[in-house]
Amino acid sequence: MGKANVFDLLGPVMVGPSSSHTAGAVRLGAMARKIFNGEFTQVHIVLHGSFAETGKGHGTNLALVAGLLNMKPDDERISRSLELADERGLKLDFAQADLGDVHPNTVKFILKSTDGRQMEITGSSIGGGRIVIKEIDQFSVEIPGDYHTLVLLHRDLPGVVAQVTNLLAAAQVNIAQMRVSREKKGAQALTVVEADQKIDQDALALIRKLPSVVQAMAIEPLE
Amino acid sequence: MLSYEDLVVQAEKKNLKVGEIIILDQMEQLEQTEAQLRRRMSENLQVMRDSVASGLTGERKSLSGLIGGDAAKVEARRLRGESLVGETVSKAIARALSVSEVNASMGKIVAAPTAGSSGVLPAVLLTVEELYQAAEKDVITALFTSAGLGMVIADRANVSGAEGGCQAEIGSATAMAAAMAVELAGGTPRAGAHAAAIALKSMLGLVCDPVAGLVEVPCVKRNATGATLALAAAEMALAGVRSAIPIDEVIDTMEAIGRQMPCSLRETAQGGLAVTPTARRIHADFL
Numbered sequence: 001m002g003k004a005n006v007f008d009l010l011g012p013v014m015v016g017p018s019s020s021h022t023a024g025a026v027r028l029g030a031m032a033r034k035i036f037n038g039e040f041t042q043v044h045i046v047l048h049g050s051f052a053e054t055g056k057g058h059g060t061n062l063a064l065v066a067g068l069l070n071m072k073p074d075d076e077r078i079s080r081s082l083e084l085a086d087e088r089g090l091k092l093d094f095a096q097a098d099l100g101d102v103h104p105n106t107v108k109f110i111l112k113s114t115d116g117r118q119m120e121i122t123g124s125s126i127g128g129g130r131i132v133i134k135e136i137d138q139f140s141v142e143i144p145g146d147y148h149t150l151v152l153l154h155r156d157l158p159g160v161v162a163q164v165t166n167l168l169a170a171a172q173v174n175i176a177q178m179r180v181s182r183e184k185k186g187a188q189a190l191t192v193v194e195a196d197q198k199i200d201q202d203a204l205a206l207i208r209k210l211p212s213v214v215q216a217m218a219i220e221p222l223e
Numbered sequence: 224m225l226s227y228e229d230l231v232v233q234a235e236k237k238n239l240k241v242g243e244i245i246i247l248d249q250m251e252q253l254e255q256t257e258a259q260l261r262r263r264m265s266e267n268l269q270v271m272r273d274s275v276a277s278g279l280t281g282e283r284k285s286l287s288g289l290i291g292g293d294a295a296k297v298e299a300r301r302l303r304g305e306s307l308v309g310e311t312v313s314k315a316i317a318r319a320l321s322v323s324e325v326n327a328s329m330g331k332i333v334a335a336p337t338a339g340s341s342g343v344l345p346a347v348l349l350t351v352e353e354l355y356q357a358a359e360k361d362v363i364t365a366l367f368t369s370a371g372l373g374m375v376i377a378d379r380a381n382v383s384g385a386e387g388g389c390q391a392e393i394g395s396a397t398a399m400a401a402a403m404a405v406e407l408a409g410g411t412p413r414a415g416a417h418a419a420a421i422a423l424k425s426m427l428g429l430v431c432d433p434v435a436g437l438v439e440v441p442c443v444k445r446n447a448t449g450a451t452l453a454l455a456a457a458e459m460a461l462a463g464v465r466s467a468i469p470i471d472e473v474i475d476t477m478e479a480i481g482r483q484m485p486c487s488l489r490e491t492a493q494g495g496l497a498v499t500p501t502a503r504r505i506h507a508d509f510l
Contacts, residue, residue: 016326
């Protein structure tokens with residue numbers, strides 16, 4: 001994080017009681033919604049560590065659901081999010097589990113749509129309302145939600161990353177950060193690109209057409 | 224490293240308030256005009272005003288049920304003319320309780336610098352504003368002064384209970400409020416620095432020991448006592464009382480004490496008040 005500014009010290013404007021357990025939880029829900037990128041009707045929510053221990057008193061469950069409903073951390077309807085979810089026909093259930101060696105404020109969402117699409121998204125609230133998405137469908141990522149993000153699952157072959165960056169350059173997308181990781185040499189690799197500009201549908205379609213690309217997903221930043 | 228002493232010296236040289244120096248700095252850092260910065264701060268001020276008002280009715284309850292209605296009790300006593308500590312301090316206490324109750328009951332607040340310490344600053348601000356009939360523009364400038372001190376604290380130390388204990392949250396808020404109060408009361412930037420130092424010295428060593436891990440007990444009432452402490456520090460500094468240890472060194476001391484604090488006393492609810500028999504009972508009943 002860079003140098004704090006005045007509005008980090010007198011702000012954010014948020015619904016209490018806790019920046020990590022409430023504001024951060026709203027942002028985690030909102031990020032899961034953006035990553036799923038489509039309508040969902042059912043969400044299974046698994047709380048870990050401090051989220052499980054003290055979540056109830058911090059309204060963490062309400063905040064997570066508020067985020068799933070596209071609310072922001074300063075939305076005064078957060079305390080009514082369960083009713084609002086019910087009105088919209090969103091089915092929710094909560095569980096507590098040990099998710100392993102992760103940050104104490106961690107949650108796993110399993111989102112499902114009516115047509116059977118399912119996605120698992122795990123993220124942590126790391127303090128002051130800041131978050132990081134740690135896992136999407138078993139793949140380890142590191143997405144703070146500050147940038148337009150491209151997540152690519154591809155074969156671990158020479159030149160794939162160059163092809164992708166060329167397509168992004170052609171689409172006038174400037175790369176802020178980029179991480180490539182793989183399970184083992186020559187197998188599947190995962191690349192996360194954080195960019196200053198939106199990665200539009202045309203660029204995404206071209207990237208998906210690359211022979212080595214297995215899956216590509218564009219995620220909007222949080223506000 | 225940022226230094227509040229530097230800010231005071233700059234303000235003295237240019238004959239400006241510390242807040243005005245901070246605005247110039249932030250115009251560069253955030254690439255915004257002064258008018259944009261002031262507008263954004265004035266939006267935060269409005270949220271502060273609303274959160275001060277909405278807790279005084281006493282209708283709010285926190286999720287655990289432990290918190291709610293205390294701001295209204297203090298306010299009612301003052302309105303009956305029975306205040307022990309006088310109008311100014313009594314108002315500040317009720318207002319700090321109000322914002323903290325709003326926070327605990329999932330209402331909207333401005334983190335100042337955190338949600339758990341959000342009651343101190345608005346309580347002191349609105350009380351001093353009223354007493355001196357300060358202009359809105361000066362109130363906004365005073366908020367920049369307090370945020371400037373917050374930036375120095377965040378840079379030299381931190382404002383997180385998990386890192387530095389309660390001294391880093393309500394302690395920081397108290398120091399920020401003291402510097403702001405001096406400025407609004409017509410004191411010099413130098414006097415503001417002394418007020419901040421006196422306030423923070425009085426909060427050194429305070430641990431973060433929330434019952435059941437919630438931002439309720441002892442946080443809410445500590446916001447109220449923090450507000451009164453800020454007023455006491457400002458009163459001393461305005462009278463010409465000086466802190467022997469300068470503010471930057473007090474901030475560094477707070478950081479050092481935070482590092483020496485065991486993990487059990489840094490927001491983990493594994494020590495302090497959180498492990499009293501009563502706290503354990505509350506925890507068990509609630510969860």
